[in-house]
Amino acid sequence: MSSTIIPMEMTFFSRFESDILSGKKTITIRDEAESYYVPGTTVDVLTYEEGRWFCRLNILTVEPIAFNDLNDFHAQQENMTLPELKAVINDIYPGIEKLYVVNYALVK
Numbered sequence: 319m320s321s322t323i324i325p326m327e328m329t330f331f332s333r334f335e336s337d338i339l340s341g342k343k344t345i346t347i348r349d350e351a352e353s354y355y356v357p358g359t360t361v362d363v364l365t366y367e368e369g370r371w372f373c374r375l376n377i378l379t380v381e382p383i384a385f386n387d388l389n390d391f392h393a394q395q396e397n398m399t400l401p402e403l404k405a406v407i408n409d410i411y412p413g414i415e416k417l418y419v420v421n422y423a424l425v426k
């Protein structure tokens with residue numbers, strides 16, 4: 319018998335909290351270890367640093383993306399420029415080519 323674990327929480331660096339709450343940031347890009355979010359589910363969102371809850375998100379889609387295929391639309395959805403987004407991802411996931419775009423909606 320196989321069992322599926324559905325994640326109930328997602329963490330974000332606290333510097334992204336205001337962009338998420340204002341609706342300016344509508345995706346996050348994660349590595350394979352965090353590609354297990356399930357479309358149609360809702361997750362509690364906590365700051366990575368303090369574990370402080372700040373909102374809930376509906377997971378809309380989870381789609382693979384290669385680092386080299388990131389484009390201005392991804393950056394716009396992250397409320398960044400493309401060079402800023404690539405720098406952030408390089409910092410968090412250095413050298414990782416296989417990534418996942420998690421598209422979400424804020425639960426109001």
Ligand SMILES: CC(=O)Nc1ccn([C@H]2C[C@H](O)[C@@H](CO)O2)c(=O)n1
Pocket residue numbers: 329330331334345346347348366396406407410
């Ligand atoms: C633990 C961990 O990896 N936490 C993360 C990963 C990514 N983010 C943000 C940073 C960018 O806005 C996008 C793209 O990775 O997602 C994050 O806040 N916390």
